[in-house]
Amino acid sequence: MGVVTKTVGEALIDILEANGVDTVFGIPGVHTVELYRGLAASKIRHITPRHEQGAGFMADGYARVTGKPGVALVITGPGLTNTITPMAQAYQDSIPMLVISGVNARASLGHGTGKLHELPDQQAMISTLAPMSHTLLEPGDLPAVMERAFAILTSCRPGPVHIEIPTDVMAKQISLGPLQAVQATGPRASADQVRALLKLCREASRPAILCGGGAVSAAVAVKSLAETLDAPVVSTVNARGLMAGHPLSVPASPSLAAVRDFLAGSDLVIALGTQMGQTDYDMYADGGFPDLDSLVRVDIDPEQLTRGAAASLKVLSTVDQLLEDLLPLLADHRAEAGGAERARACREAALAGLSPKMRAEIAVLDIIREALPGCRIVGDSTQAIYSGNLYFEAGRPSGWFNAATGFGALGYGPPAAIGASLGDPDAPVVCVTGDGGLQFVLAEIGSARDCGANVIFLVWNNDGYGEIRTYMEDCGIEPEGVTPSAPDFLKIADAYGLPSRRLADVADLAEALQIMAAKGGPSLIEVHETGTRGLSA
Known part of the structure; x- marks a missing residue:
């Protein structure tokens, strides 16, 4: 391909594709539609979450299983602020994430005139948690800026990189020469x-x-x-x-x-x-x-x-x-x-140093690993995951990750599991999430249905925020604010068209997992801390 003339939005998609990007996660809006101009004609798959936080967490899960940067495409203002939590999780866990956002037109920046989705200084806000945050003021700078972004993502300590493109820049025409993937390596010992x-x-x-x-x-x-x-x-x-x-x-x-x-x-x-x-x-x-x-x-x-x-x-x-x-x-x-x-x-x-309750929860995790060889277990902040973080042998590299460490973002597990499944569609993914954490991102069940992600949502129901309730009790504090009501998760699954099952006995878990995995696509299994026999000591 020789030199061609394209809009900044079209050129952006070409550059992403040249650097091996095959999936982006985002919700389009009037502040980003020009970035979508070249997307339909590309080989890049677009995944639409129900919330931009989901886009970021999906990008995180995708990056962990592929080793490639996960890409989120979000609007200016609330779209980007909704993505801050996933960016912070990626920063803490050193996960390569590329967040591309819109921003208002160049002439309006910094004037505080009340533009839609306006922030005082969006780039400065994000720069505190991103190894690189850049505002593309000159359209022709796009190739160089993207090269720098991918060099950072692939050769430095990974983390979230942010590029914002003003709405008046997106449609500008630029000359784009032949494209190659950025080749970068990290430091090497002397x-x-x-x-x-x-x-x-x-x-x-x-x-x-x-x-x-x-x-x-x-x-x-x-x-x-x-x-x-x-x-x-x-x-x-x-x-x-x-x-x-x-x-x-x-x-x-x-x-x-x-x-x-x-x-x-x-x-x-x-x-x-x-x-x-x-x-x-x-x-x-x-x-x-x-x-x-x-x-x-x-x-x-x-x-x-x-x-x-x-x-x-x-x-x-x-x-x-x-x-x-x-x-x-x-x-x-x-x-x-x-x-x-x-x-x-x-x-x-x-293992002997853990409580009987923790060992019982780890035994349930062992059942998952053995029932679905080669599976990935993606967790949210829930009691079984905390126990597994203390002691659990995953069945493969990148076969265990969660947000109950590092930044500790609740609601991480379900969208990250979707991203992991899209990054490696041949491997079954089990998302272990609590009833409290799942309600942070409940609608992402629909996103899983839309994209056919092979995720089994295993809801560990302990009637609220069980880990925090236990911590308050251990500290001699009367528990307060830790018992939010939950919906009937099976009815929610049915509403989204997902097969589901509520288990009376942990002894049935292996079979249930195998049945759901054989169906393909997303599904839901619920276990209850006191209602499911054998779940915990």
Whole structure:
């Protein structure tokens, strides 16, 4: 293709397509219709949620399973402010998200004349939580701005990138030359850093590996490193399933005493792509995570290496590139460090340290994983998910993620599950959501129906905000405001045309999941904390 003349809106779609975007999530409005001009003729699929918050969470779920940026297309003003919560969740969990919004015409910006959807300074508002927020004032700058956006999304610590396009710019004509996908790579460790880590690996007799979400893309290489060093692998919430079922896997939270003791007893701990933040490492805010004398931190973000746990060696690199350089140097190294036995002991101690109620909830999660091999479990902030974050082995990389960590946005699970299903339509997705959380985004059931997402909504009904109710009781506070009424979820499902079932016994769960998965498309199963036998201790 030579140089062509197109509108900014049409050129935007071409640039997205050239960079591998096949799905966008959004609700069109008068402030974005010009961005839709080229969409129908493209190969990009448009998914319409019921609320822009749903668009952002869908983009998040899509990004987690594909590794590509999730794209949300929203109007100026309320469309963008509705997307702020998903952007904040993506920022906290380092998820690549591209949010493209409209904004009022250039001549009106900053004048406060009461234009429809006007904000005092929309770009400044978003820039506090986005690695990049740019207002496209010059139409011809579009290709360069989009190149910068994709370079940030693919080579830096992931997060939400925002581009706003004034309504008078969208229809302007620009010249567009041949397009290519942006090729960018993140930082790579220096040879000295690789040699320093190599020396530590060869000398260690009780090594351990900590994995965060930044290690998921390197799952195969992480497994190879673990086997080479005979090192147990502790996975944080966003890394669960990275070592699915492996004897060296420890799918337990570093907030648990047993895991902390295990790490403290290791003479080398390599932390790969993990923020080492409170919601993974100090969930109970007791300050009990140990100081580790031989901690190595590997991170894509130089600032993150200066925060949190102090390390004896800090390596600025993507996990993929570091292991690509390190593993060949360890080709002749085969340690015998009792890794499988150390991992088994840690797993057993971690699980034993949980309450009977938590263990019963984890057992239900185990049923889901075994009933639907290869499934992804996407969670909302509900009690079973909190228990799973403490201890649960997902069946695959990116097979477990939720909002009960990081930013902790309630209502995340259902739209994120839809996005995950669209990103990998061959894998069954089970969304574990509470009756309270589901009501934040209840209408997205209709979005799932519209796009045929293979999502089973498993409603964990505990008559309100059960986790908060329990917390208030534990603090000696009379529970208040935690018992919002719920609709009959089966009737809601029927209204949207979804098959549904209410279980009397957890023993029926595996069969129910298999039946619903066989039907294809979205469905709903409800379990009740006290009304379903075996749900919890």
